[in-house]
Amino acid sequence: MKVEVQNLSLQEREPQIHELVRSEGMRVGITSSIDGGQLITLLIDPTSGRAYLFDTPLEAANYPCLTRRIPACHWQERILWNMFGLVPDGHPRLKKVLLHESYDADFFPLLSERYLSRTPLQEHQGQYQFLEVKGEGVYEIPVGPIHAGIIEPGHFRFSCFGELILNLEIRLGYVHRGIEKKLTQVDWRKGRFVAEAAASDSAAAYALAYSECIESMFSIELPYRAKLLRTLALEIERIGMHLADLAGIAGDIGFIGVASSFQRIRGLTFSMAELLSGQRFLRAFICPGGVVREPTKLTLNQISSCAENLSNQCKVLLEMLLESQGVDDRLRGIGRVNLSLASDFGLVGIAGRASGLKYDVRQFRSEYETFTPAFHKLGDVLARVAVRAEEIKMSIEIIRSVLARLEIPGSSYQPLPDRLPSNSVGLSIVEAHRGELIHLAFTDEQGCISRYCIKDPSVNNWTALAMAVRNNLVADFPLCNKSFSLAYSGHDL
C-alpha cells in the first residue's frame, strides 16, 4: 500500500490526531518512531481502508501522550518508551512491557546513539508493581509465566474476591527476540524468513505483510495470479487457526467429541497447505514479488476436493457446536466487551467484530471481490465463537472462488530490482487470522531498511482480555482467553 508522509508538529500532533479519531472515526494503527528523533503515527480509516502517515520531529525525549484521550494507544506508547526511551507525558500507567527490570536502565534497543544523551534512564522500580486491589477478602492469584499445557509464556495476575475477578493484569515480554531490529539487519530478500518466524501460527500472514511492504516501496503491481495464490494461502491458514481455536473452546468446556473432531479436520487444512506450498505451515511460500511455487492444475484440483471435504465436515460440526443447548448455556454472556470499549481500545479481528466493529481489512482488497465482514453484537464468548464459525464458512467460499479464478494460467512471480529505493516508506495491512496486521518499513539513503515496525493484532487485543474478564468468574478465564486466541510471540516480537 502506497502512503505519503505528512509532517505534523509536536504541538499540533495530539489535538489533530484526536480530532481525526473523534470526528472522522479513524483508528490509530501504529504510533512509533524510526530512530528516536521523531514520532510516526499511522492513522487508518476503517471505512475506506486508506492510511495516513504523520511524521513529528522531536526536540526532546518527552512528548504529550495520546493515551489520555485515545486509550487505544496506551500499549504502543508503553512499548515506545521501552524501545526508544521516549517518555509519553501524562500516560496513566507507564510500565515496562517488553524489556523487564533485569535489563540495563540505559538500554534502548532501537534508539539511535545520537539521541542517547538526551534520553532519561528508565528508573528501576526494583520489582514490577502490579496494580493492587485493596479491601478485605481480596486475594491475588499469580498464573504463569510457565503454564500447564504447551503454550507460550505470559504472566497473569488476578485480583479476586471469592470467585469473582476484580482485576487482571497481564505481563508479557518473555519471548522478546528483537525481531524488528533483526529485520533491519538481514538482507531484504531473506527478511521474509525472519518475519515468518516472528509468529509462526500466522506464517502466511506475516510473509504476505512483509512481501507487500517491500513491494509497496518499489511501487510494483503484482500479477493477479500471484495475488490469488497468496490469498489462497492466507485463507487456508485462517481456516486452520479458526478450527484450532474452536477446538480449544470446545475442549475447555469439556465438549470433547466435537473438540477432537475439529482437531481432526484441521488436518485437512494442513493437507491443503502442503499441496499448495509444499509445507504444512505455509512457510517459505510467499516472497516479495509473488510466490515461490506455481501449483499444477492437478494440485489445484486436489486442493479443491479437500476444500469440499472440509466444507461438508465443517457444516456438521459447526452445527453440533452452535446448536447445542449446553454450549449456548455455557458461553452466553461470558467475557463481554461492549461496542464502546471495543472501539475505544481499537480492538481488531474477531474480538472487534464480535463486539460490533465492522472492520476487516479484506473488504478493501481487490482479490476478495465482494466481501462483507461477519460480525456480531453481543461481544461475549458465544459471539466470538459465532463469528469464527461464520468466517470459516466465508473462507471456504473465498477458496472456491479463488480456485475458479486460478484456472486462467498466468505468471505468479514478478522479479524485483536488487536494491530497495532510498528514503522510501513501505506499508502493508493484512487481515491475519487474529486481525489487522501492519508492517511499516523505512529505508535510508543507501536503500537499506533503517526501521521495520510490526503491529501484531495481539497488541490491541491483549487489553480486551483484561477488560473482558472483569466481574467474571475465575473459572471462566481460560474460556475468555481462548476466545480471544492471542499471540505471545506476535506481541513480544
Added chain:
Amino acid sequence: MISLVISWLNFFLAILLLPPLILSLIRKTKARLQNRVGPSWFQPIYDWSKLCRKDETLSSTLTWIFRGSAALNFILVLLLALFLPWISFKPSFTGDDIFLAIYVLALARFFSLLASLDSGSAFGGFAASREATLSLLVEPAFMLALVALGINARSSSLSAIFSYSTDANNQVVCFLAGTGILLSSLVELSRMPIDDPTTHLELTMVHEAMILEASGRNLLLVEVSYALKMTVLLGLSAQCFIHALQANIVCPKLLLVILSYLGILGLAALVGLIEGLTVKLHWRKDPEFIAYALTMSLLACFISIGQGATFK
C-alpha cells in the same frame, strides 16, 4: 467357614481389580467417543508404578498435615470400602451404620481440604473453597438417599438395608435413591458436568487443583484413594439398582456377584458416556445439577415415609 474365606478373597480381588479397571473403562469410553483408540487398559497401573518410583517434591511451606492427610484419606476410604455395601459379597461388620459412613466420607473430605490449604498456593486455596461449597450442597442429597433406604428397611444398619430380603425393599425407593447417590457421586468425585478431570487449566479445576502440589508416592496415595472411592460410590449406587431389580426377580447368589461387577462397570461406562457427551456446567449452574440429585433423594424419602414405615 470356607464360604467366609471365599467371600473375603472375592472382596479383596474386587478392591484390587476394580479401581484401575473402572479408570481405564472411563478413559476408553471417552476415547471411543472421540474416535480414538485411547490408552492401554493397564495405563492406570503403569501410571501408579511410575508414581511409585518417582521422588517427591515438597514445597517449603508444607507441614506434616499435607502428607499425613493423604495417608489418613487413604485409610478412611479403605474404611468406607469395608463398611459401605458396594458389592453383594462384602463380608459384613457390626456397627456399619449409615451415619458412620456419611461421617467417614465427610472426615476424608475434611482432611483433603486441610491438605489443599496446607499447600499454601492460591490454587489450593480456591480449590478448597470450591470443594467445600460443593460438598456443602451435595451432602444432604447423599445423606437423604441413604436415609430413605434406611426408613424403607426400618434400620440404620447398612448390612440390614442391603440384605437382599425381598420384603424390606421397595423398588421405587431403591431406584430413586440409587439415582440420587449416582448423581451426588458425580459431584463428590468431581466428574463432569461439575468438574472436568482431564483439563489442564488450573483455574477451572476443583479436585485436580487441590492435589496440584502432590507428587511421587504422595500423589500415588491420593490417586489410589480417589479410584477406590469412585469404585465404592459407583458400587453403592449399582447395589441400589440391583436391589430394585431384585425386588421383582429373585436372583441366586452367583448372579448377584456377577451383577455387582457388571453394575459397577456399567455405571463407569455411563460416567464415561456423560463425560463424552455433555458440556461442563457453568459454576453458577452447579447447584441446579445438585438439585436433581437432591430431588431424587427427597422423593425416595417421601415415598418411604408415605409407606408408614418408622425406625425400629
